[in-house]
Amino acid sequence: xxxxxxGTPDFAARPLRxxxxxxxxxxxVFTQPDRQKGRGKKFTFSEVKExxxxxxxxxxxxxxxxxxEAENVEILKKLNPDVIVVAAYGQILSEEVLNIPKYGxxxxxxxxxPKYRGASPIEAAIMNGDEKTGVTIMYMAKGLDTGDMISSxxxxxxxxxxxxxxxxxxxxxxxxxxxxxxxxxxxxxxERIPQxxxxxxxxxxxxxxxxxxxxxxxxxxxxxxxxALYPWPCVYTEIDGKGLKIISAGVSxxxxxxxxxxxxxxTVINVTKKNFxxxxxxxxxxxxxxxxxxxKVMDCSAFLNGYKVSVGDKLG
Numbered sequence: 201x202x203x204x205x206x207g208t209p210d211f212a213a214r215p216l217r218x219x220x221x222x223x224x225x226x227x228x229v230f231t232q233p234d235r236q237k238g239r240g241k242k243f244t245f246s247e248v249k250e251x252x253x254x255x256x257x258x259x260x261x262x263x264x265x266x267x268x269e270a271e272n273v274e275i276l277k278k279l280n281p282d283v284i285v286v287a288a289y290g291q292i293l294s295e296e297v298l299n300i301p302k303y304g305x306x307x308x309x310x311x312x313x314p315k316y317r318g319a320s321p322i323e324a325a326i327m328n329g330d331e332k333t334g335v336t337i338m339y340m341a342k343g344l345d346t347g348d349m350i351s352s353x354x355x356x357x358x359x360x361x362x363x364x365x366x367x368x369x370x371x372x373x374x375x376x377x378x379x380x381x382x383x384x385x386x387x388x389x390x391e392r393i394p395q396x397x398x399x400x401x402x403x404x405x406x407x408x409x410x411x412x413x414x415x416x417x418x419x420x421x422x423x424x425x426x427x428a429l430y431p432w433p434c435v436y437t438e439i440d441g442k443g444l445k446i447i448s449a450g451v452s453x454x455x456x457x458x459x460x461x462x463x464x465x466x467t468v469i470n471v472t473k474k475n476f477x478x479x480x481x482x483x484x485x486x487x488x489x490x491x492x493x494x495x496k497v498m499d500c501s502a503f504l505n506g507y508k509v510s511v512g513d514k515l516g
Contacts, residue, residue: 201281201303202225202279202281202283203224203285204227204229204230204276204301205219205228205229205230205284205285205286206229206284206291208231208246208247208290209246209288211288211310211370212288212308213248213250214371214374215287216248216251217251217255218378219379219382220255222379226255227280228260228276228281229248229252229257231246231252231289232246233263233264262275267291267297268294268297277300281300281302282303284297284300284304285306285382286305287307287308288310298341304339304340305339306338306340306350307345307347308335308337309336309345310374311324311325311334312354314399314400315400317400318344318402318403318405319403319404319405320403320405321333322370323403323428323429324403325357326424327428329424331357332356333354334353335353335373335377336352337349337374346395346400347395348393349391349393350381350385350390351380351381351390351391353377355373360427361427362431363427363430406432410433411434412437413446413516414516415465415466415479415480418480418482419480419481419482419484419485420451422435423485426446426447426449434447437466437515438515442492444515445490445497446489447488448488448490449486450486450488451485452483452486453484464514466479466514466515466516467479467512467514468511468512468513468514473504475487475504476504476509478515487500490503492507
């Protein structure tokens, strides 16, 4: 098939490579414009652009700010793709764009639809303590992730999965499923499975404020949040007025000590050479890996070597 591919983050890079390896012709790669990142405000490429450049697709990379503008729609029409494949592109496709390709627009979505429609399905699955998730290949329609499903594949969520590790796993599955799906579309064996609206749920875009740590919550809920918001925006708090990102943490039981039981949430209730533990609304959280303001990510033991943390200290 002649394919126009639309995607931006690392989740979308592997499926692009797999489609080319399967013998499909990539006639266009649409990805978000280069953005300024970091303290130096250097322009960086999206992971999909990086992959396209490595594949020698320099001449067919497009980075429109707004895909729906007439000039970009005309580019798509001239490319005349058999199918448009979308994976976490970051822009809404207009009805005019949806109607361009012969076989329609196919989306690689990182959840078991209709659960977790929207922008952050991987994070939502971890935050909510789901035991499994997966990838759904679906036809795109005017609604947000509401189109008919073609196929899906599920995996278990490991107890230590972060959004980073789970994204990598789901990207591999998505790469396999989209190749199989296009083959089924070519030979006419593909299915169209309507979604059950009554089972649907929605998850919006992440924002930095979601990472602000509230120690009054249950320690298990906080531990899942730490994993869900890594690598961005990360869970963060303050110690002695300085920012502190929590990169990895474990759930601990509060010991039956009077001082620990009477401590307010956010209070340090135990310190060892390797880590320290903070009281939560229910249970406690042991900090395993963190990033002090202006510093690199480090094990908690390294942090404690250079920073004095004592029982009774308050975070937040």
